[in-house]
Amino acid sequence: MRLRISFKLAILLALVGALAAGLTGFYAYEASRKLQLNSARTELLTSTQMLARRITLMQGEITRNLQMLTRHPVALATLQQGHPSDADQVATLFDGVMTANPAYLQVRLISADGHGMERVRLDRIGSLAVRLLGDDLQEKGHFPYVADALRLPLGGTWLSRISINHETGTYAGLEQPLLQLAMPVMDAQGAARGVVVINVDLNGLFGLLAADLPGSYQLYLANGAGDVLIHPDATQTFGFDRGRRVLLQSEFPETVSLFTGQAAPVLIDRSEALPGRPPQVAAFIPQSIESPDNDNRLVIGLAQPLSFVMARSDEVGSAIVRIVLGLCALSAALAVLVSRAVSRPINAVTEAARRFEAGEAAGELPVGRQDEIGSLARSFQKMQTRIAQQLLDLKDKQDQLEHLSHHDTLTDLPNRRLFSDRLAQALAYARRNGEEVTVLFLDLDDFKRINDEFGHEAGDLLLQGLARRLQAQMREVDTVARLGGDEFVVLLGTPAHPVHAGQIAEKLMALIGEPVESPMGQLQVGVSVGISQYPRDGETADQIMANADRAMYAAKKVAGSSYRFAADTPPRSAAD
Amino acid sequence: MAARAGNDVLRVLAWPGYAEPEVVAEFERRHGCRVEVSEIDSDATLWQRVRERNGADFDVFAVNTAELQRYLRANLALPLNPTMLPLLSRQEDRFRDLSALPGIARNGQRWAVPFAWAEMGLIHDRRRCPEPPDSIHALWDPRWRGQVLAYNGGTHNFSLAAQALGWPDPFQIADSQWLPAVNKLIALRRNVSGFYTQPEEAVRLFRQRQAAIMFANYGTQQLHLLRAAGVDAGYVIPREGALAWLDCWVMARGARNTALAHAWINHLLDQPASDLLRQRQGLNNTTTTTGGGVSPQGGGRLIWLAPVESEDRRSRLWSRIFSGDNATKVLGT
Numbered sequence: 001m002r003l004r005i006s007f008k009l010a011i012l013l014a015l016v017g018a019l020a021a022g023l024t025g026f027y028a029y030e031a032s033r034k035l036q037l038n039s040a041r042t043e044l045l046t047s048t049q050m051l052a053r054r055i056t057l058m059q060g061e062i063t064r065n066l067q068m069l070t071r072h073p074v075a076l077a078t079l080q081q082g083h084p085s086d087a088d089q090v091a092t093l094f095d096g097v098m099t100a101n102p103a104y105l106q107v108r109l110i111s112a113d114g115h116g117m118e119r120v121r122l123d124r125i126g127s128l129a130v131r132l133l134g135d136d137l138q139e140k141g142h143f144p145y146v147a148d149a150l151r152l153p154l155g156g157t158w159l160s161r162i163s164i165n166h167e168t169g170t171y172a173g174l175e176q177p178l179l180q181l182a183m184p185v186m187d188a189q190g191a192a193r194g195v196v197v198i199n200v201d202l203n204g205l206f207g208l209l210a211a212d213l214p215g216s217y218q219l220y221l222a223n224g225a226g227d228v229l230i231h232p233d234a235t236q237t238f239g240f241d242r243g244r245r246v247l248l249q250s251e252f253p254e255t256v257s258l259f260t261g262q263a264a265p266v267l268i269d270r271s272e273a274l275p276g277r278p279p280q281v282a283a284f285i286p287q288s289i290e291s292p293d294n295d296n297r298l299v300i301g302l303a304q305p306l307s308f309v310m311a312r313s314d315e316v317g318s319a320i321v322r323i324v325l326g327l328c329a330l331s332a333a334l335a336v337l338v339s340r341a342v343s344r345p346i347n348a349v350t351e352a353a354r355r356f357e358a359g360e361a362a363g364e365l366p367v368g369r370q371d372e373i374g375s376l377a378r379s380f381q382k383m384q385t386r387i388a389q390q391l392l393d394l395k396d397k398q399d400q401l402e403h404l405s406h407h408d409t410l411t412d413l414p415n416r417r418l419f420s421d422r423l424a425q426a427l428a429y430a431r432r433n434g435e436e437v438t439v440l441f442l443d444l445d446d447f448k449r450i451n452d453e454f455g456h457e458a459g460d461l462l463l464q465g466l467a468r469r470l471q472a473q474m475r476e477v478d479t480v481a482r483l484g485g486d487e488f489v490v491l492l493g494t495p496a497h498p499v500h501a502g503q504i505a506e507k508l509m510a511l512i513g514e515p516v517e518s519p520m521g522q523l524q525v526g527v528s529v530g531i532s533q534y535p536r537d538g539e540t541a542d543q544i545m546a547n548a549d550r551a552m553y554a555a556k557k558v559a560g561s562s563y564r565f566a567a568d569t570p571p572r573s574a575a576d
Numbered sequence: 577m578a579a580r581a582g583n584d585v586l587r588v589l590a591w592p593g594y595a596e597p598e599v600v601a602e603f604e605r606r607h608g609c610r611v612e613v614s615e616i617d618s619d620a621t622l623w624q625r626v627r628e629r630n631g632a633d634f635d636v637f638a639v640n641t642a643e644l645q646r647y648l649r650a651n652l653a654l655p656l657n658p659t660m661l662p663l664l665s666r667q668e669d670r671f672r673d674l675s676a677l678p679g680i681a682r683n684g685q686r687w688a689v690p691f692a693w694a695e696m697g698l699i700h701d702r703r704r705c706p707e708p709p710d711s712i713h714a715l716w717d718p719r720w721r722g723q724v725l726a727y728n729g730g731t732h733n734f735s736l737a738a739q740a741l742g743w744p745d746p747f748q749i750a751d752s753q754w755l756p757a758v759n760k761l762i763a764l765r766r767n768v769s770g771f772y773t774q775p776e777e778a779v780r781l782f783r784q785r786q787a788a789i790m791f792a793n794y795g796t797q798q799l800h801l802l803r804a805a806g807v808d809a810g811y812v813i814p815r816e817g818a819l820a821w822l823d824c825w826v827m828a829r830g831a832r833n834t835a836l837a838h839a840w841i842n843h844l845l846d847q848p849a850s851d852l853l854r855q856r857q858g859l860n861n862t863t864t865t866t867g868g869g870v871s872p873q874g875g876g877r878l879i880w881l882a883p884v885e886s887e888d889r890r891s892r893l894w895s896r897i898f899s900g901d902n903a904t905k906v907l908g909t
Contacts, residue, residue, distance in 0.1 A: 115765075115766045115900075116900070118900075135901075135902065135904065135905050138899055138900025138901055139765070139766070139902075141766065142765050142766075142768050142769065142770050142771060142900075144770060147769055147785065148784070166895060166899075167898070167900070168896050168898075168899040168901070240774070292780070292784070
């Protein structure tokens with residue numbers, strides 16, 4: 001019972017503690033997930049915007065290179081006069097630009113005449129820019145980078161549709177994603193005499209731009225119509241080149257608005273896995289470019305697998321789990337302590353009750369406490385004290401009753417009942433030890449006269465006075481009892497020779513013969529004593545008593561106080 | 577008929593738009609069967625799917641005349657019984673004359689039923705070039721230099737060159753003919769403003785470059801697109817004739833229920849299917865006279881595409897021509 005209360009209490013407290021810790025942990029984890037997701041989205045968006053700015057910067061840089069090359073006098077000279085030395089100088093210029101820009105695959109000077117004949121051409125082969133000559137130079141007049149760029153004003157930049165390069169004779173970047181930029185070379189009259197074209201490796205370029213982004217970021221690029229150009233899954237890129245368009249808005253329907261002119265970024269939070277697509281977060285932003293071939297727009301996107309984003313919050317989660325487990329253990333320990341602190345005083349009270357029940361000292365109670373348990377202990381202590389007092393009173397009453405049942409109410413001497421017990425004990429003892437028992441039967445003479453002369457009160461006073469006297473004068477081992485009326489009996493506690501018994505009878509007669517002082521004057525009576533002894537005068541108590549009584553009557557026949565032995569008294573029938 | 581309901585399944589392999597839902601539903605209702613339509617979007621896919629299990633996966637499929645020959649050589653088709661195709665009578669005469677259609681008749685049996693077709697005519701801007709070009713030579717005409725658009729594809733361009741050179745069979749170029757053909761295409765390259773691949777791209781280029789004449793690889797589809805874009809365009813079948821592709825229904829070798837397969841082909845020759853083909857896909861059918869808003873000028877004939885001597889070689893050489901190489905380099909190894 002005791003175990004169960006503290007056990008239940010401990011379990012309850014531990015559960016409450018665990019529940020509180022668990023709920024706190026759960027909500028903390030949820031909050032941290034949300035924070036992680038938000039921060040991942042913000043980071044993605046920031047990185048995407050940074051990437052877009054870099055594209056602008058990069059485009060500006062290529063444009064500046066083109067301006068430098070197209071405005072260089074030697075370029076125009078090469079187109080107009082065609083001196084080999086001029087072409088060599090242009091080639092040196094191109095070589096410098098290509099060395100400085102590893103993403104440039106090809107730089108060319110193409111003339112407007114000769115069906116767009118290439119005049120100077122450098123291709124990247126490995127890390128080197130190699131100049132092509134003779135039959136390797138091709139006619140490019142039908143390509144938009146010539147046809148369209150020749151129509152541009154001074155300093156205008158033509159930007160190609162980003163596509164796969166199928167121009168054979170290209171040593172670098174064949175069948176590779178390509179971006180071409182071209183600018184016209186003008187003569188003094190403002191007529192376009194040719195173009196300078198730079199081929200840029202799209203993947204190399206974006207590789208450079210995105211080089212410092214986290215490895216888990218996945219780069220997406222689409223043209224203004226949504227055709228995927230860069231994708232983590234290379235098979236999804238340049239679908240139009242294989243006769244099967246793959247659109248960004250098919251994979252990310254949320255981006256549709258970007259292709260209809262909206263400028264706001266699109267944040268995508270795919271918490272649920274789609275068929276064939278892992279859950280991810282992504283940010284897409286539109287980037288305006290001056291290029292009708294790309295629908296004047298690029299859409300740049302960065303994505304991160306949700307698992308990666310959540311890896312950080314999983315760390316937090318496992319830390320939270322550890323904290324929660326720690327808190328659970330702590331709350332369990334606290335629960336045990338608290339339940340003990342509560343159950344110990346209760347147990348003390350219970351123990352006190354048990355001891356009290358067993359009649360032992362109650363032991364210490366927590367009466368000093370100022371709480372409910374203290375007040376319980378105090379109540380219990382009060383109750384305990386009261387019960388103890390009542391028990392004591394009861395015992396007194398019992399003792400009184402006991403005394404009353406064995407003593408004469410008037411004289412407080414043992415009554416007939418007690419006397420019979422003692423006689424029986426004495427006889428039993430004597431029988432076993434072969435000893436003797438002496439009984440002296442006393443009957444007051446003329447007691448009736450006292451009552452008649454002085455009243456019953458005087459009689460009572462006389463009896464009381466005589467009783468006190470007998471009690472005081474007899475040995476403790478002897479029993480003086482009042483059998484009723486004016487009859488007394490004395491049982492000697494030790495064996496007595498008949499002579500000694502006679503002496504005692506005489507002493508008794510003297511004691512009784514002394515007058516008793518009372519408000520009514522001196523009261524005086526005599527006494528007749530009958531003596532009987534075991535085994536001489538009988539075997540049983542009744543016989544002994546009867547013989548003592550008989551002897552007393554015999555003594556009574558003599559005037560004045562006297563005593564008689566039963567042995568000296570003829571049987572009643574014979575005497576009478 | 578109703579007793580057969582659900583028992584038979586007809587497996588159809590076709591191009592998008594050939595087996596329209598209402599056509600399928602009507603067929604299922606009439607014949608108490610179920611039709612499973614699978615679609616393909618390229619010749620390569622079609623070949624792969626039919627050949628995969630020797631034509632056992634389908635009952636009927638649609639293939640063009642140029643491709644048909646290799647299916648017949650691979651024994652992937654079953655001959656058709658014309659008596660089970662009463663609606664053949666609805667077809668125009670030119671589709672009923674089997675001798676004029678490449679490879680449809682073989683060993684005295686009929687193997688295919690023409691269904692959809694489109695020709696590759698010439699488009700001209702009626703303001704810049706008011707006189708409809710009646711010949712493909714217009715593509716080479718120096719008058720239009722820098723105002724011509726052509727298609728970026730080797731197989732058709734070599735056929736075009738062969739036509740321009742007056743050769744009888746544009747699909748078979750002999751060894752001795754490669755040099756003049758290459759020179760002809762280099763001359764085309766020098767005359768054009770650019771080459772296109774997609775119909776939409778063609779529209780953009782046409783407007784951007786202010787083109788006057790264009791070889792319409794996608795036929796009237798491009799005409800519609802240009803007109804929708806505000807170009808006052810005309811369409812001509814040149815006197816040398818226009819290359820044209822012709823898709824035919826063929827019964828697969830593994831057809832389970834040949835009667836049902838015949839019924840399907842017959843059903844598709846009926847008015848509703850033919851009309852839907854023109855309305856929804858802008859493609860010509862074989863049962864009504866060409867028209868529907870577009871009446872090509874010039875009375876040229878159609879030259880149904882046939883297998884060429886070597887697609888690989890045409891593509892390889894064309895890619896070099898397109899890249900700007902001279903003839904020596906193009907024909908070099």
